[in-house]
Structures are given as C-alpha cells and as structure tokens.
Amino acid sequence: MKNRWLIAASAVGIHGSIGSVYAWSVFNLPLEQTFGWDKSAVAGTFSLAIFFLGLSAAIMGHFVERHGPRKAGLIAATFWGAGLLVAGLGTSLESIYLLWLGYGVLGGIGLGVGYITPVSTLVKWFPDRRGFATGLAIMGFGFGAMIGGPVFGYLMENFSIPATFYTAGIAYMVIMYLSALYLERPPEGWMPDNMKAAVAAGSKKVTQDLSQQTANEAVKTAPFYWLWVMMFINIACGIGVIYSASPLAQETIGLTPTEAAAVVGLMAVFNGIGRLAWATFSDTLGRPNTYIAFFVLQIALFLMLPNITSVILFQVVLFTIMTCYGGGFATLPAFIGDLFGTKQLGAIHGYILTAWAFAGLVGPQIAAYLRSVTGSYELTLYIFSGAFIVALAVSVLMKSYITKTRASMVAANA
Template structure:
C-alpha cells in the first residue's frame, strides 16, 4: 500500500507557496527605488501592483478548473513557473529600463502565478483537514499575510547592496525553488481518508456538493461574493491610506505611522490564522457577522479617536478582520458547496478581490480629494459594512432553508 503523506507537511508546503507569492504585498519597497533610478512617475510604478492583483483575480477565476482537473502538484508547478520566471524576467525589464515590459513580467506573468498559487493549496488542505477546515486554510493563507513582513527588509537590503535588477533575479530564483519544492510534496488525500469525518458521519454535513458552474447559479454564492467584496474593499482602502489617516486624525509622526503600517502586516497575518481557527468552533456564518459588527463600530468611532495608541489598536482590529475574511472563505465555500470543485469555486469568489483591489484605493482617494478629510470616507465604509452585515444575515436564511430541504430529503429516503 502507498504510504499516506503527513498532512502537517502538506500544510507546510501550502505555507511555502503562499509565503512566496505573498511577497506581492511588499511591492511598495520597490516603488521609490524605481522612481529614483529610472525617473518613472509614482502612478505608473503603482500600476504594476494593480495589474498583478487584477491578474491574480482573473487567473484564480479562470484557472480554478485547471487546478481541479490536474491536481495540486501540477498546478503548483505551473504557479512556480509563472511567478518565479515573472519575477526573474522583471529583472530583465529593469535592465532594459522598460516600464511596459515590467507590466508584462511582474504584472501579468507573476500575477498569473499569484492567482494559481493562491488557490492551489487551499482546496487540497480542506480535503486533508475535514475535521479542522478553518485552521487548515488559515495556516496557508496566514503565510500570504505574513509574507510582506518577512520580504520587505530582505528586499530593501538587496536593493541597497546589489541593485534593483539583481534583486528581482535573486528573489525570483528563491521563490521558484521554494514553490517548486512545496508543489512537489502536494497531493490529494487518498480515497477514504479520515472516513470518520465523511458526510454521513459529520455533525454538520456540507449543505450541498456542487460543481463550480452550478455554484455560481445559486444566490448564496453571490451573497458570499458581496460579503467578501465589501470586507476587502474597506480593508484594502485602509491599508492604502493607513499612514496619512493616522497622521491626520491621531496626530502620529511620519516615523510612528510608518512603524504602525509594519505592525499592521503582523495583524493581517495573525488575523488569518486566529479567525479561521475560531470559525471551526463558532461556525463560518457567525464569524462573518462578527467581522462586520466589529468593523461597523470601528469605522464609525475612528474619526473621534485622537489617542494615538487606541487609534492604532482599532486599526489593527480592522486589519485582523480583513485578513480573517480571506482565511475563512475557503472553509465557508466547503460548508456551502462541498469539496467537489472547491478550488474552482474559490477562484470564482476571488474575482471579488480583483474588483475590490481596483475600487477600494480609488474610492478612498476620490472621497479624500473631494472632501479634504478622511472622516466622510470612514463613515461611508461604515455604512458599506452595515450593508455587508445585513447580507451576512440574509445568507443564513438560504442556509436554514437548504438544511431543511436536506432533512426532508433524508426523511423521505428513510
């Protein structure tokens, strides 16, 4: 008999992939050096990051079926190729001083690797951890959140010592090796793995077993999409302007605000593992409603908080909910639609990320310029989160109805 792999090493492999691709959140480290060395404008350099996030969402949506068909090992190797080669090729773009080539190499190629790499381990982990879905997906996605903390100082040091092109070459090669080694260990669990948690024996069986194309035709898919979209829009918006907001409202110095942004990276990662683990005990619907309640209060009270430490603590809480939304959604998908095509459904849901990545920063900048204050911005996001809270209650009606239908069906069968 073939020996069953250690599921915690499978989880570690997932972290290896996510901690590599999560370095995209450290893109801002490249911003000033690229502007200073090549004379490119800030908006043009920042567009590289936006393109990468856009292609993350698009490739996750369109390549979800590829992940399900060919399995985590093949799709992980493909992700390593796109991301690693995209990063190394970005070094070539820097050598040639071509911004358009950087858009193609980092924005499109690495962006495609981001999307495939993001969804590849998640559906596999859900199947390896049927008893602790939230913890498993939280572990992997935690790596994505923590990555910027690890990558930022390394990137800054490399840029100072070996220059921009060599930094891209070195990091691209390292990420390629780490992702490739991680992908080669990944595989689906064997047939009949942990039968004690099979659908018939689980206390709370999955509500359905749908394909991705069936899932998108249900109302609960779109309710979940809206919840994730609002949570990400508000979180990304706060991330993009955290420093100026803290300086304007709480009076933080430039240095203190910069330090706060670094600490936010920790809470982004910690929130992913903490909230996802809590969701195993509270249930995914309760966790999402809790996210939104916390953030409604936080966004409406932030403008009145002038105490620097308290202001920062509230911001950290918001960012933990932002990270927790990402980490809890794969397990929520498994609860609602089953694991038949979880990777593909997760890919479709992540189009909310691509949309929010464009809407959030643009919206907060537009409102700030129009009102010359961040107060109205925070209030608008508070109202948006109140709408998300209502949606989180609405989806419960669908869940309750589906549970009743399943119970009626079982009684009729019996």
Template sequence: MGKTKNRWLIAASAVGIHLSIGSVYAWSVFTKPLANEFDWDLTDISLTFSLAILFLGLSAAFLGHFVEKYGPRKAGILAAVFFGVGMIGSGLAINMESLLLLYFFYGVLGGIGLGVGYIAPVSTLVKWFPDRRGLATGLAIMGFGFAALISSPIMQNLIESVGIANTFFILGTAYFIIMIASSLYLEPPAKGWVPAGFEEKVKNGDAVLNQDLSQLTANEAVKTKRFYYLWIMLFINVTCGIAIISAASPLAQESIGLSPVAAAALVGVLGAFNGLGRIGWASVSDYLGRPNTYTTFFVLQIIAFPLLTVIDNPLLFQIILAIIYTCYGGGFASIPAYIGDLFGTKQLGAIHGYILTAWAAAGLIGPMFASWIREATGSYSQSLMVFTGLFVAALIVSLLIRLDIKKIRATQVKAKAS
C-alpha cells in the first residue's frame, strides 16, 4: 500500500493549473499594444480570445474521455504542453507579425490546453472531497476566476519592459513549468477512500455521506433529461453573465455617469467578486444543496437585472453588479459538484466536458447579443430586460430538474422495497 496523498495538496495542484490557464481572462491587456504595434483591427485581435474560448469548449467536450481513460496526471501534462506551446508560439507569431499564426497558437492550441486543463483536476477533486464537493471544485475554479487579477499587472509590466513577444515567451515557459509541477502530484484516491474519521462522523450523525442519484457514463448521461436541464441552466447563466461582463464599463458610464477611468477600476474590482463567488457559492452549495443554489442564482438575477435599468445610486448599482458577478462565477464552480450528485463520479470529467459546450456557445452569443440590442435600441436597458426573461426560463428549468430528481428517487425507493 502506497502512502495516501494529501488531498489539500491535490486541491493546491488543481489551483496551480487553473491559475495558469485562467490568464486567458487577461487577454485584453494585449489588445492595445498589439493594435499600436501592428495597426491590426481591434475586432480581429479580439477574435483571438473568442477562438480560445471556443476551443476550450470543444476540447473539453472531445477530450473529456481522455481525462477519464488516462487520468488527471497525463491529462494535466497534455494541457501543459498545448497551453505552453500555444503561449510560446504566440511569441513567434508576434515576431513574424502574423495574426493568423496568433489565431492558431493562442486561439487553437492554447484553447485546447485551456479545455483539457480546466476539466483535468475537477473529477479527481470530487473524489478526494466526498464530504465537501462544492468547496473542493470551488477552490480550483476560483483560481481560474482570480487568475486575471494576478496575471494582468505582470503582463502589463512585462510588455512595457521586454516587449509583447518576449512576454509570451516568458509567460509560456512559466505556465508550462507550473502546470507540469501541479499535474505530477494529481492522482485519484483509492476506490472507496474517505477522509480519516469521516465514517465515524457519518455513524454518529455528524456528517452525511452524499448519495449520488446514479452512476452513469458520459454517453449514458447525455441521454437523460437532467443533462440538458444542467446544460440550459449553465448556458443562460453564462450568456447573461458574459454579456454583463463585456459591457460592464460602458454600462456603468451610461447608467451612473462613471468616468472611463473609474469604470475600468470598477471592472477590476468586480473581477474579484467573480472569483469570490466561485469559492463562496460552491461552498454554500454543500449546505444548501445544488438545486437550491441554482434556484437562488436565478431568483437573485431576476431581481437584479431589471434593477440595473432604474437605479441611479452609484453604490447600490455597484453592489447589484457585484451580486451578478458572484452568481456568474458561482454557476461555473457549482456545476461539477452538481454533475457528481446527478451522475456520479464514474465519468465526471467527460460529462463536465460535454456540459462546458454551453460555455463555448454562450461565449460567442452573449457579447454579440448585448451589442446588437444596444445598437438597435440605443441603450442597454432592453437587453437587460431580455436577459431577465431568460433567467425566468432558467428558473423554470431549475424547478423541472427537481421534479426529475424526485421522480428518480421515488423509482429507486420503490425498486428497493420490491
């Protein structure tokens, strides 16, 4: 029998991977320097980020089975190779002054590294934390949310001191090393493992062993209604959240009269609430339950989005935006634990990959939809009301999934009785 690894170091390794790949959220730091140096169009530069998010979703879906078959260590190393080569290759693309090569290295290869790296540690964390699923996955995915706060100033300083290409070379090498080191510690626990003293706590009634609704493979999961309920809920939460994130600065300027500098500072502060929402809501979901947590997300946002159209008090406006940001981050962080609750841990990584296609779709649709409504109506108010309607639909879905769970539980009880 080998020595059991420390589950908190497993969590720290997951955070290391997510802090590295989460730097994609700081892409905007490169936008102006690239435009100034090469006179490239801002829309063309922004396409690099869109491609990265698209390939994140696609690779998470197609390589989820790789994670399950070969384990988190090999999957993490694969992610490190793709993301590291993507970053270093982006430096070569800059030296060659090729936007197409930048699309390929950062958007395609980097995006594949993002997708594999995002899901690689999550299913392992769920197995190491049977007592606190939400907290465990929230820790890792919090790293993804906070990464931009850490990497943005580093990127800015490097660009100013060594240039754009060298920034990609340095960061690509650093992220590769961090991701490899983190991946090498990743390992699933032995089958049936539980934390020390946990069984005794369960016997004494001081803890509850989570009873998964089922143990399904990814291909079995996609044939169920509850899979599509989860997909729709994540899609709506991310679509509306990304739309607000992409428009937060102009929305604040238009609604409460903030200056461009103050609005930019607000966006940075709100990024912290995105990260805090990931660990906060995911931890709360261990006590509230995942169905209650998602219903709460949608109720809060049904109230918050219309309020943004009528409130002119700067402090209250910013508090409401902060709440929306926490719900956006919390939706990402709570979904892996919800998947575990509904489908078990047999192929959680692969199922998570399939679900994340909702993120890829939302990343393309959300910002474009908000911009289109803004241009068509002359203000953000109409788009905020449309998003409120979408949250009403998401709330209905969050209630329908409860009925589905209740029906399956009843069937299981009946089968046991017979």
C-alpha cells in the first residue's frame, strides 16, 4: 500500500510544475523587446494556453478516469515539457507561430490534463479530509509562479530566452514524470486506519455522497450548471481583478508602479494560501456554506475597493479577494465529490473547468472595456459585486437542494 502523503506530494509536484504558467508575465517584455513582437501577439500565447487548458480538461477527463492517474500524468508531463521545448525552438528561430504552438497549444493541453489528473485520486486517498487534500495539491498550482517567476527571470537575464524555455521544459518534464509514476488509486472503499477505528467505534460517521454519477449523467442535472455558474462568476471577477490590480492600486491609493508590482506579487501568495485554507475549512464548514461565505465577502469587498484610500486597507481587501478566488478552485473537487460521488470525478471536474476557459476571456475584457469607456475601474468593480449577488443566490439554492436531498436520503434509510 502506497503512502497517501507521498501521493499528495506527487500531486503537488505536478501542480507546482504546471502552475508556473501564472508566471507568464515575466516573459512579456523580454519577448517584445528582443523580437519586436506586438503586445497582443505575445499576450495571445498565454490566452491560448488557458483556452487549451479548459478544453483539454473537459475532453481528457474521461481518459483520466479510464486509464488512471499514472498514464494521464505521464501524458501531461510530455505535453507540458514538449510545449516548453517547442517554445524554446520558436524563440531560437524567432517564430511567434512556433511559440503559440509550443506554449499555447501543446503546453495548454499539458496544463489541462495535469490539472485534473491528481485530483480525483487525492479525493479517494483522503476520504476523511477531502477539502484539505485537494486544497494542498491545487495550492501547488497557485504557488508555482512564486518559484517559476524568479527562476525564469534569472535564466533570461544570465543566459537567453530560448535557454530558459529549454531548461524549464526538461526540468518540469523530469519532475512531472517522477511524480506521475508514484500516482495510483487506492482500493475501492479504502479508508485510513484511524478513520476505520473511529467508524467502528461509532465516534465518526461516513458522510454519504448525494449520488454516484458518471460525467454524462451529471451534466444532465441542475446542480452541475449551478456549480458551473458559481465558478464562472468567481473566476471571471477574480481574473478581472488580477488583470487590473496594478493600475487600480496606482489610481486608487497612489502607489508607484514598483510598489504596485510588489502588491501584485503578494497577490500570488494569498491566492495560494486561500486554496489550502478555504478548502481545509470546507471540511468543517461544509462546501455550500464555504461558497456562500465566498460570495457574501466579495459582494462587500468589491463595493469597498474603489472607495478605499488607506494603503493597508486596500491590500487587506485585495488579498482577501485573492483567497476567495483561489479557494473557489481548491474547494471545487471536494464539492463535486459531495454532489456526484467519486465515480468519474475527474471527468466532471474537467467539464466544469470549461468555466475557467470562458471566464478567462470575459473578466479581463469587461475590465479593459469599461476602463477605456469610463476612465476608471469603479464601474467594473460595482458590476462584479452585482455578479456576486447572482452567484450568492445560486449558492443558496444549491444549499437548499443539498439539505432537502440529504433529508430524503435519511428518511429513505430510516
């Protein structure tokens, strides 16, 4: 029997590697200045990667469930590593199209497969701490940029852009291969010894999932779409804030560009912290209550943000928003397990992550358009606050549904 904590460490290895995609911004200026490429062309590389992340997660979810996390992890490592190597070739040949193919398309496929691969496995290894386990892995994705960003910057400054891509491609491929080789599902119905003892003694009850559904069955239910809407709003508004954080900090509280950049760097830290903290809290609070807390908090915080003049308060509000943004991602897999079971959790997770692909396009576009029309981000933040009211209504509906369904299950088993 494999050690479940090493399984979790392997998941972090995969997510930490692909999470370096969030450090893409360090490539923007070097690529523009070195090759004379247009800003939109360079930015399109990241957009392609996120689009193919969502697309491949939806398409390959069934593959993960059918063939297991080891094969899927090896495929993710191959695509992500090869994508970075092709990106290195593209910059060596000064071809933006090869950069798009490598980092955007091949790399994006590796991102999507790698993102969903360890999650359903971890849920099965940690039946006693679903939220904590998935939060731990997905925290790795949030922190990936913290390591990747400085390393990429150092390599570009001391060597070259192609050398940076080649080095990252080989390093991440090795880390992900080693991590994937240890991944394995536990036996059906497996529980850790302390949980077995607690259940046998009657001091702990195993909470039954609301159902055990395939992905194709889940997409025919209302809760699937409620969860999709909740995620879409949380991600679109969160990405909108990430996109506009630096200019917002300069316009609202008068930070210098350097100070604003430091605030943006700290946002990544709180994004990662929120993933583990909120997902862990959800094991106690319950998943519906956790999402309700996300949305109640953010309705108030987004209304406050444009009117803050205190530097400290601005950062507290912004960083709290970031914890909710990251927490939404990390709590999602456990919520899917509660609703639809672990039968095809990876495939269902992949379908819901299409919300990420669309939100990544919508959030920044709304922020950019309204900024150009109104000259500030104030209206954008008010609109986002209104969107969270919709998300809150959906989350309350979800909680009501879960409460009624559990009551029916108890009555049926009485």
